[in-house]
Amino acid sequence: VTQYLAEWRPYPFRLLETRLDVTLSPRATTVRSALRFEPLQAGADLVLDGEGLATQSLAIDGRRLDLAAPAGGPLVIAAAELPHGPFTFEAEVTIDPEANTALEGLYLSNGMFCTQCEAQGFRHITWYPDRPDVMAPFTVRLNSDLPVLLSNGNPVASGPGWAEWHDPWPKPAYLFALVAGDLVAVPGKFTTASGRPVALNVWVRPGDQDRAGFAMEALIASMRWDEQVYGREYDLDVFNIVAVDDFNMGAMENKGLNIFNSRLVLASPETATDTDYERIEAVIAHEYFHNWTGNRITCRDWFQLCLKEGLTVFRDQQFTSDMRSAAVKRIEDVKTLRARQFREDQGPLAHPPRPDHYQEINNFYTATVYEKGAEVIGMLKRLVGDEGYRKALDLYFERHDGQACTIEDWLRVFEDATGRDLAQFARWYTDAGTPQLTMTEHWRPDAAGGGSLTLGFTQATAPTPGQPNKAPRVIPIAVGLIGPNGDEVMPTRILEMTEAAQSWTFDSLGARPVVSALRGFSAPVTLQRQMDGPTRAFLLAHDTDPFARWEAGRGLALEALIGMAAGAAPDPGFVAAMGAVIADNTLDPAFRALVLRLPGEDEIAAETASRGNVPDPDAIHAAREGLARALAEAHQTPLGALYDAMAVPGEYRPDAADAGKRDLRLAILALLTRIDGGARAQALWDSAGNMTERLGALASLVAAGRAEAALRQFEAQGRGNRLVMDKWFGVQVSAAPPKDALATAESLSQRPDFDWKNPNRYRALIGGFAANHAAFHAADGGGYRFAAGWISRMDELNPQIAARQCSVFETWARYDASRRAHAQAAMQAIAARPGLSRNTKEMISRLLGAG
Numbered sequence: 021v022t023q024y025l026a027e028w029r030p031y032p033f034r035l036l037e038t039r040l041d042v043t044l045s046p047r048a049t050t051v052r053s054a055l056r057f058e059p060l061q062a063g064a065d066l067v068l069d070g071e072g073l074a075t076q077s078l079a080i081d082g083r084r085l086d087l088a089a090p091a092g093g094p095l096v097i098a099a100a101e102l103p104h105g106p107f108t109f110e111a112e113v114t115i116d117p118e119a120n121t122a123l124e125g126l127y128l129s130n131g132m133f134c135t136q137c138e139a140q141g142f143r144h145i146t147w148y149p150d151r152p153d154v155m156a157p158f159t160v161r162l163n164s165d166l167p168v169l170l171s172n173g174n175p176v177a178s179g180p181g182w183a184e185w186h187d188p189w190p191k192p193a194y195l196f197a198l199v200a201g202d203l204v205a206v207p208g209k210f211t212t213a214s215g216r217p218v219a220l221n222v223w224v225r226p227g228d229q230d231r232a233g234f235a236m237e238a239l240i241a242s243m244r245w246d247e248q249v250y251g252r253e254y255d256l257d258v259f260n261i262v263a264v265d266d267f268n269m270g271a272m273e274n275k276g277l278n279i280f281n282s283r284l285v286l287a288s289p290e291t292a293t294d295t296d297y298e299r300i301e302a303v304i305a306h307e308y309f310h311n312w313t314g315n316r317i318t319c320r321d322w323f324q325l326c327l328k329e330g331l332t333v334f335r336d337q338q339f340t341s342d343m344r345s346a347a348v349k350r351i352e353d354v355k356t357l358r359a360r361q362f363r364e365d366q367g368p369l370a371h372p373p374r375p376d377h378y379q380e381i382n383n384f385y386t387a388t389v390y391e392k393g394a395e396v397i398g399m400l401k402r403l404v405g406d407e408g409y410r411k412a413l414d415l416y417f418e419r420h421d422g423q424a425c426t427i428e429d430w431l432r433v434f435e436d437a438t439g440r441d442l443a444q445f446a447r448w449y450t451d452a453g454t455p456q457l458t459m460t461e462h463w464r465p466d467a468a469g470g471g472s473l474t475l476g477f478t479q480a481t482a483p484t485p486g487q488p489n490k491a492p493r494v495i496p497i498a499v500g501l502i503g504p505n506g507d508e509v510m511p512t513r514i515l516e517m518t519e520a521a522q523s524w525t526f527d528s529l530g531a532r533p534v535v536s537a538l539r540g541f542s543a544p545v546t547l548q549r550q551m552d553g554p555t556r557a558f559l560l561a562h563d564t565d566p567f568a569r570w571e572a573g574r575g576l577a578l579e580a581l582i583g584m585a586a587g588a589a590p591d592p593g594f595v596a597a598m599g600a601v602i603a604d605n606t607l608d609p610a611f612r613a614l615v616l617r618l619p620g621e622d623e624i625a626a627e628t629a630s631r632g633n634v635p636d637p638d639a640i641h642a643a644r645e646g647l648a649r650a651l652a653e654a655h656q657t658p659l660g661a662l663y664d665a666m667a668v669p670g671e672y673r674p675d676a677a678d679a680g681k682r683d684l685r686l687a688i689l690a691l692l693t694r695i696d697g698g699a700r701a702q703a704l705w706d707s708a709g710n711m712t713e714r715l716g717a718l719a720s721l722v723a724a725g726r727a728e729a730a731l732r733q734f735e736a737q738g739r740g741n742r743l744v745m746d747k748w749f750g751v752q753v754s755a756a757p758p759k760d761a762l763a764t765a766e767s768l769s770q771r772p773d774f775d776w777k778n779p780n781r782y783r784a785l786i787g788g789f790a791a792n793h794a795a796f797h798a799a800d801g802g803g804y805r806f807a808a809g810w811i812s813r814m815d816e817l818n819p820q821i822a823a824r825q826c827s828v829f830e831t832w833a834r835y836d837a838s839r840r841a842h843a844q845a846a847m848q849a850i851a852a853r854p855g856l857s858r859n860t861k862e863m864i865s866r867l868l869g870a871g
């Protein structure tokens with residue numbers, strides 16, 4: 021059944037209070053609930069959600085209801101059975117956490133009870149109005165012999181075998197959580213700006229304490245930052261974070277009790293890479309920031325998901341920019357956006373940041389809702405300015421605290437705070453697809469040797485499923501001008517495009533400048549412009565905007581790669597431009613690493629398709645290898661010297677400066693491995709002092725086909741650490757030469773320690789394989805069949821994970837007829853599984869263009 025935004029109706033009861041009494045037991049947990057309701061509409065039935073509940077009893081105001089509760093689907097208590105005034109609904113149900121392999125609701129992970137209720141997990145725990153606009157204070161009593169019993173809010177009282185928690189802040193059921201297990205805390209303290217002491221804890225399994233310190237530091241930094249930048253303080257006496265090994269997503273912002281995938285909490289130099297550290301810092305911040313943007317102000321319905329997710333991603337991106345390098349962070353974010361969100365927008369799964377219908381909401385926790393949702397807020401901020409943004413946010417918190425809101429509410433605070441009409445801007449939320457911007461230049465010389473420059477822009481957005489026609493959007497285009505000698509002659513200016521075609525003229529220029537357009541990636545669009553190699557190289561050398569500079573290098577690389585895939589030789593202009601970057605020691609190492617890493621194969625394929633051509637995965641792989649080799653050969657000596665210069669001696673620190681040097685070193689290692697047969701990678705492997713270097717060296721050895729010994733050593737040291745072993749599984753397939761990857765993936769999938777029920781392990785191998793572009797898209801369809809087989813297998817156990825994995829097929833229509841036929845057959849095989857989940861069914865039907 022499809023859910024429609026247009027069909028949303030207010031819940032006809034106010035929920036005044038929720039009381040839960042939970043007696044935990046692996047096979048039969050008893051949940052007793054007491055919900056105090058106040059009718060808001062005369063004659064309304066009480067409709068409650070529930071899935072897989074064994075109902076023992078139901079009562080209204082202590083009077084037992086003689087009603088056979090359905091096993092699944094809504095429980096309807098007729099209005100005639102209900103008192104006219106406030107009443108208490110009580111239920112006792114039994115559930116089976118051990119049988120819960122979907123990891124939705126209450127489940128067990130290594131003997132520990134935990135929950136995941138977003139989006140609709142709470143209905144697997146008890147009968148409830150499981151919708152985000154029904155909010156109530158919760159009182160929860162947990163009964164269990166396990167030593168640590170946690171829930172939302174503040175601890176009230178506890179004794180042997182029980183604990184009681186009270187959360188005074190009204191919240192929807194999706195923010196409920198409980199944890200019970202044998203856990204130890206890494207404690208911390210925080211005092212809010214207004215003086216409230218908060219006890220902080222990161223809860224982990226005994227033995228993992230020495231890997232939780234970084235998460236605690238990140239939490240404290242996040243709490244301070246949200247006070248300083250947004251004026252938001254924490255609002256309870258305790259804040260708990262729990263690391264869980266089996267978790268469908270990254271983490272969850274349950275009020276006062278954030279639950280994390282352990283890979284986003286646990287870190288030590290020996291087990292986590294620099295990327296892991298940065299990710300942990302960002303996700304700890306993200307979940308913490310949800311306390312205001314998500315929890316204090318939540319979503320009216322799930323169509324509004326980007327209200328909390330887009331804003332919270334935007335906030336965590338700002339936080340990382342402040343903690344690390346803003347320039348590098350922006351480039352990284354654009355890379356992710358293009359790799360995931362543009363890819364989504366250009367295929368059969370395209371949807372707007374605020375969809376207006378869905379079958380399974382868990383399929384909409386997407387790059388479009390999250391990352392594009394964040395970009396849309398970045399544009400708003402660019403349009404109204406920093407001050408306008410702050411005023412609007414202050415108004416948002418003041419006006420909507422305690423409410424469940426919509427995108428309309430969000431836009432209204434910007435209109436009211438700044439006086440701007442956002443009617444057209446709202447299309448960014450309702451329309452799918454990436455606008456394509458085309459820029460033309462017209463130079464009119466004047467008598468004095470200078471002239472005026474006219475920039476013409478057109479915008480167009482291709483049709484997406486269900487949206488054939490697209491109206492023009494508001495596009496903030498950040499533009500600057502660079503004079504022929506490399507000096508900036510016009511600093512950044514925002515051109516506000518609102519029509520299908522528009523132009524701007526810049527007069528009284530000295531000489532014809534080079535245009536630096538879409539600075540800072542000021543809007544999530546693709547930009548078409550005629551630009552030759554020398555002009556790109558000029559911008560790479562002289563642009564004052566770091567994003568635009570990096571973008572110029574990427575443009576050069578893509579041109580070279582697409583040319584090579586069609587048979588051309590490596591572009592000497594590109595090779596020379598990279599030589600200048602290698603030689604420029606004034607550049608931040610992290611930035612140089614970003615420039616030196618060639619675009620990925622999937623990105624080259626996307627660019628090929630956007631030019632109307634059919635990508636050939638083997639030719640693309642060969643082109644990328646060839647260009648890397650050409651770079652390495654041309655610059656062997658300076659690359660070798662820079663590699664040596666970037667060694668970071670001394671104690672490992674995960675900060676941006678050291679991480680940037682290590683990253684540049686590994687980018688160079690990847691290039692030089694193409695010509696030294698893996699000699700440097702072996703030397704680094706032998707001397708590596710941390711996981712960043714070990715994994716970097718190992719990836720290069722795998723790519724060079726000489727990783728056997730290193731893989732054995734890595735396994736010997738990593739055995740017993742799940743997160744380290746995930747890396748071991750992943751790197752062997754993602755970094756492998758494409759011709760070997762499928763055989764490796766198949767043999768790894770046979771191993772007893774391929775514990776595929778664990779989402780991290782499954783993603784490491786199956787996702788890692790699919791990330792190997794030429795292997796996944798092998799001409800004989802073997803890659804597609806392998807992935808499809810594992811999707812079917814997972815669907816039986818964990819529909820959310822299976823459905824997410826389906827997105828490996830989202831680009832299938834780009835390729836040649838034979839590959840398309842193989843991909844379709846693989847997807848049809850998934851669709852044919854008896855008992856296919858609603859999650860996967862929706863994904864496959866959209867992928868095949870049928871839904």
Ligand code: ARG
Nearest residue numbers: 138139269271272273382385
């Ligand atoms: N709200 C969480 C976050 O982004 C994501 C939880 C999504 N879980 C799910 N099963 N859909 O921080």
Ligand code: ZN
Nearest residue numbers: 306310329332
């Ligand atoms: Zn989130």
